[in-house]
Amino acid sequence: MTMEHGEDCCVKVAVHVRPLIGDEKLQGCKDCIAIVPGKPQVQIGSHSFTFDHVYGSTGTPSAAMFDECVAPLVEGLFQGYNATVLAYGQTGSGKTYTMGTACKEGSYIGIIPRAMAALFEKIEGLKSQVEFQLRVSFIEILKEEVRDLLDPATAVVGKVENGNGHAKMSMPGKPPVQIRESSNGVITLAGLTEVHVTTQKEMTACLEQGSLSRATGSTNMNNQSSRSHAIFTITLEQMRKTDPIMTSDGMAIEDFNEDYLCAKLHLVDLAGSERAKRTGSDGLRFKEACISPADINAEETLNTLKYANRARNIQNKPIVNRNPIADEMKRMRQQIEYLQAELVSARGGVGSDDVQSLRERISWLEQTNEDLCRELYDVRNRSQVDSCEPEMQKTLNGFTKSEGLKRSLQSTDPFDVPMTDSARGNTKDIDEVAKELEHTMLQDSMDKELNELNRRLEQKESQMKMYGCDTVALKQHFGKKLMELEEEKRAVQQERDRLLAEVESLSADGHSHKLRDAQLQKLKSLEAQIQDLKKKQENQVQLLKEKQKSDEAAKKLQEEIQFIKAQKVQLQHKIKQEAEQFRQWKATREKELLQVLQRKTEEAAMATKRLKEILEARKSSVRDNSAGANGTSPGSHMSEKSLQKWLDQELEVMLHMHEVRNEYEKQSQLRAALGEELAILKQEDIMACATSPHRGKNGNSRTSTLSPNARQARIASLESMVTISSNILVTMATQLSEAEERERSFSGRGRWNQLRSMGEAKSLLQYIFNLAADARCHVREKEIEIKEMKEQMTELVGILRHSESRRREVEKQLKQREQTAAMATTPPRSENGSVKHCADDPNTPLSPVAVPAQKQLKYSAGIVNSPRKGIAVFDKDHLKMIPIAQLSVGKKVSISGQSGKLWRWKRSHHQWLLQFKWKWQKPWKLSEMIRHSDETISRARPRPQLLPHKPHRVM
Numbered sequence: 029m030t031m032e033h034g035e036d037c038c039v040k041v042a043v044h045v046r047p048l049i050g051d052e053k054l055q056g057c058k059d060c061i062a063i064v065p066g067k068p069q070v071q072i073g074s075h076s077f078t079f080d081h082v083y084g085s086t087g088t089p090s091a092a093m094f095d096e097c098v099a100p101l102v103e104g105l106f107q108g109y110n111a112t113v114l115a116y117g118q119t120g121s122g123k124t125y126t127m128g129t130a131c132k133e134g135s136y137i138g139i140i141p142r143a144m145a146a147l148f149e150k151i152e153g154l155k156s157q158v159e160f161q162l163r164v165s166f167i168e169i170l171k172e173e174v175r176d177l178l179d180p181a182t183a184v185v186g187k188v189e190n191g192n193g194h195a196k197m198s199m200p201g202k203p204p205v206q207i208r209e210s211s212n213g214v215i216t217l218a219g220l221t222e223v224h225v226t227t228q229k230e231m232t233a234c235l236e237q238g239s240l241s242r243a244t245g246s247t248n249m250n251n252q253s254s255r256s257h258a259i260f261t262i263t264l265e266q267m268r269k270t271d272p273i274m275t276s277d278g279m280a281i282e283d284f285n286e287d288y289l290c291a292k293l294h295l296v297d298l299a300g301s302e303r304a305k306r307t308g309s310d311g312l313r314f315k316e317a318c319i320s321p322a323d324i325n326a327e328e329t330l331n332t333l334k335y336a337n338r339a340r341n342i343q344n345k346p347i348v349n350r351n352p353i354a355d356e357m358k359r360m361r362q363q364i365e366y367l368q369a370e371l372v373s374a375r376g377g378v379g380s381d382d383v384q385s386l387r388e389r390i391s392w393l394e395q396t397n398e399d400l401c402r403e404l405y406d407v408r409n410r411s412q413v414d415s416c417e418p419e420m421q422k423t424l425n426g427f428t429k430s431e432g433l434k435r436s437l438q439s440t441d442p443f444d445v446p447m448t449d450s451a452r453g454n455t456k457d458i459d460e461v462a463k464e465l466e467h468t469m470l471q472d473s474m475d476k477e478l479n480e481l482n483r484r485l486e487q488k489e490s491q492m493k494m495y496g497c498d499t500v501a502l503k504q505h506f507g508k509k510l511m512e513l514e515e516e517k518r519a520v521q522q523e524r525d526r527l528l529a530e531v532e533s534l535s536a537d538g539h540s541h542k543l544r545d546a547q548l549q550k551l552k553s554l555e556a557q558i559q560d561l562k563k564k565q566e567n568q569v570q571l572l573k574e575k576q577k578s579d580e581a582a583k584k585l586q587e588e589i590q591f592i593k594a595q596k597v598q599l600q601h602k603i604k605q606e607a608e609q610f611r612q613w614k615a616t617r618e619k620e621l622l623q624v625l626q627r628k629t630e631e632a633a634m635a636t637k638r639l640k641e642i643l644e645a646r647k648s649s650v651r652d653n654s655a656g657a658n659g660t661s662p663g664s665h666m667s668e669k670s671l672q673k674w675l676d677q678e679l680e681v682m683l684h685m686h687e688v689r690n691e692y693e694k695q696s697q698l699r700a701a702l703g704e705e706l707a708i709l710k711q712e713d714i715m716a717c718a719t720s721p722h723r724g725k726n727g728n729s730r731t732s733t734l735s736p737n738a739r740q741a742r743i744a745s746l747e748s749m750v751t752i753s754s755n756i757l758v759t760m761a762t763q764l765s766e767a768e769e770r771e772r773s774f775s776g777r778g779r780w781n782q783l784r785s786m787g788e789a790k791s792l793l794q795y796i797f798n799l800a801a802d803a804r805c806h807v808r809e810k811e812i813e814i815k816e817m818k819e820q821m822t823e824l825v826g827i828l829r830h831s832e833s834r835r836r837e838v839e840k841q842l843k844q845r846e847q848t849a850a851m852a853t854t855p856p857r858s859e860n861g862s863v864k865h866c867a868d869d870p871n872t873p874l875s876p877v878a879v880p881a882q883k884q885l886k887y888s889a890g891i892v893n894s895p896r897k898g899i900a901v902f903d904k905d906h907l908k909m910i911p912i913a914q915l916s917v918g919k920k921v922s923i924s925g926q927s928g929k930l931w932r933w934k935r936s937h938h939q940w941l942l943q944f945k946w947k948w949q950k951p952w953k954l955s956e957m958i959r960h961s962d963e964t965i966s967r968a969r970p971r972p973q974l975l976p977h978k979p980h981r982v983m
């Protein structure tokens with residue numbers, strides 16, 4: 029950028045839109061910046077801004093930024109023009125990245141390193157004609173202090189980071205750099221280190237050294253956030269040799285042939301603009317406004333763009349920085365030249381007196397010049413004091429000023445647990461927690477059951493193996509064996525019968541006698557053989573019987589195995605069914621949750637619309653007023669009523685702003701939670717695709733509660749929610765920014781321009797006083813209400829605790845009684861002879877028949893929603909506890925209308941309620957608990973002013 033001396037020029041503004049970065053992508057952020065093709069125009073929501081340049085995103089590539097914006101400034105240095113490049117934007121928007129302040133070896137080459145390269149390249153080309161001197165300084169402005177980042181002491185000691193990310197230097201003897209203002213308004217930094225450099229390498233080393241000493245910390249948006257403003261200043265001094273001036277006697281005047289220029293390039297990397305809202309940094313030459321394209325940063329981005337847009341209107345008057353002495357020298361040099369010319373012409377006809385006086389004047393000028401040269405020499409050799417230019421001074425003033433007021437309209441409702449928490453799972457609804465717990469427990473117990481079945485099956489099957497041989501073959505074998513034995517027996521018996529017949533036919537002579545004996549002997553052995561065979565046969569029959577028995581046992585075992593297998597199949601089916609039901613339930617819940625989120629978004633949209641409408645209405649009413657004032661009745665006074673109406677409307681704007689600000693905060697959280705869940709689901713999806721889901725021993729996947737289809741569906745609905753949320757965030761940011769802009773225009777006394785007389789002011793003041801008094805009284809009432817409710821809550825918690833311990837006690841007693849009853853042969857008789865068991869007595873607290881079975885646990889607005897007598901609610905108007913049953917229908921309706929708050933209360937106490945849910949599973953216990961609580965409440969808070977008691981059936 030070349031500037032002519034004295035010519036006014038505006039601050040040039042370039043916008044650098046960085047791409048979405050890792051974290052933002054993870055959160056599913058959307059790009060909410062649009063760039064008009066071919067134009068340096070940025071659009072966000074309904075706003076459109078035009079700058080000098082727009083880089084990144086779909087604008088000109090970032091690589092061109094240096095060439096177009098900064099290279100001309102470097103060029104200007106050689107002509108003696110100072111320049112400042114300033115990176116402005118919210119934390120994490122890319123200021124440090126763009127400037128290259130935290131320059132590291134091999135990192136993206138930012139503006140500073142590029143400026144250095146360009147500078148040295150130019151010096152290289154000129155060094156034969158010009159003498160250059162280069163100095164650099166690097167300061168950091170942290171809060172109100174200026175720290176010297178190139179101070180050798182600093183470099184040695186290093187930085188100590190404290191808890192909130194701010195670094196403090198431990199330099200015992202070294203005071204921080206002092207900011208001084210000279211009488212002519214020039215700011216100087218006393219004691220600042222300026223390092224003389226001769227090469228690019230030396231300059232880069234200075235940048236690196238200073239960057240290391242810079243205070244950084246982490247913010248939500250940036251892990252390595254610069255917590256301070258950093259200013260890297262390059263001072264370029266040039267000494268040009270000009271043609272020597274010759275004296276009248278032909279001698280060259282040495283000191284008159286030098287032209288001295290000194291220029292500075294300030295490269296500023298500001299801390300996040302959300303901490304330095306008003307830098308007052310006018311008088312700048314160049315400004316880079318870094319912005320994040322992410323929808324979650326829409327509001328800051330919009331503010332940055334607005335601020336940058338205003339900066340374009342700042343006018344500068346660039347001047348060439350010659351040393352004043354050098355300037356004077358130049359002026360004198362011109363004068364000498366002029367005088368010499370005069371002299372020459374005088375010699376041709378001017379009188380000797382004139383010549384003499386001119387000679388005197390020349391010698392006087394020469395003398396003065398000599399003195400000035402000496403002074404210049406001294407000044408040049410003073411190296412430790414740095415002077416900053418007026419433009420720099422303004423910047424510094426702006427930076428060191430304390431931050432402006434933060435958003436004053438933020439409020440927190442202690443009861444208002446944001447919906448997003450539920451999305452994060454921090455404060456899930458009690459039913460959801462209970463249901464999930466139930467599901468987990470059920471699945472675990474079924475798993476255990478299945479494992480037990482598996483174990484039994486294994487056992488039975490190994491038993492079965494023992495019967496494992498072929499029973500039919502065995503049977504055949506036994507049958508065959510038996511037949512063989514029978515056959516053998518029959519043959520032996522036939523042999524025996526034949527022998528018997530032979531024995532009987534033999535005569536009784538001596539020879540026959542011998543034969544008969546032999547036959548008889550043989551017969552005997554045959555008999556023994558027959559007996560033996562019979563025994564064997566019996567054994568075989570016995571074995572066969574045993575075999576039949578074992579066959580029966582095996583059959584039974586087989587049946588058992590079949591039964592276990594059937595049970596296992598059934599259980600697996602049940603597990604699957606339960607898991608499926610749970611998935612469906614969860615999907616429904618998620619859908620409901622999405623609907624709630626959608627409703628929240630719609631609410632936010634409504635609030636924004638209201639704000640928009642009221643802002644527009646205010647705009648047109650201002651126009652009407654001014655038209656009225658300029659029209660028929662100039663200066664006409666507003667009536668008291670219309671003034672009050674005007675004030676009410678102004679307050680209404682504030683209220684809507686407050687509402688939108690609240691909704692904006694909630695929506696941002698919601699958006700973050702949605703993004704977070706989306707990221708998790710996407711991650712799960714990737715993992716599920718990469719590896720088959722982990723299946724348990726029983727074939728059930730436990731890695732995720734969502735089936736792939738359900739996950740896909742949820743991802744799709746989350747994505748659409750993110751888009752909706754993203755759009756509404758941008759719209760809200762737009763409206764908020766507009767409303768804040770309007771507020772800014774009213775800062776100071778602007779708002780009260782409507783008032784024309786003291787009378788009007790007084791009347792309005794009275795009205796304001798009344799409003800303030802009413803508001804205070806209301807606040808006091810609310811405080812009392814809160815106090816009373818807190819007391820009631822403490823009391824109820826006490827009652828519940830007491831009931832709880834009593835329940836345990838009664839359960840214990842019941843157990844003991846059951847044991848005694850089981851041991852006794854006959855049940856104990858009462859005096860009138862009837863059998864009386866405590867559990868059958870409807871008057872005993874634990875009787876299962878005392879309460880009808882339909883008494884199920886239900887939650888609704890309030891502690892317990894039973895329509896029973898004595899269930900107390902808080903009467904909002906009178907701050908009393910009144911039994912629900914005693915309220916009129918209208919009252920009941922109005923109480924149910926308060927469900928929101930109590931619901932939130934319930935949510936915030938879900939852990940506590942959860943315990944009770946499990947204990948309330950048995951209806952009679954619930955009934956007992958309710959009755960006990962009711963009695964205690966009525967005992968604890970006797971209220972004569974309660975509504976007339978109506979008789980109630982105890983349920």
Ligand SMILES: Nc1ncnc2c1ncn2[C@@H]1O[C@H](COP(=O)(O)OP(=O)(O)OP(=O)(O)O)[C@@H](O)[C@H]1O
Binds near residue numbers: 118120121247252255
């Ligand atoms: N043009 C870009 N391209 C890619 N990544 C970028 C770009 N600009 C910034 N980033 C990345 O964004 C993150 C934040 O950038 P940077 O530290 O420069 O922000 P900053 O505005 O200086 O923040 P702070 O005010 O908190 O110091 C860094 O991780 C950085 O690498």
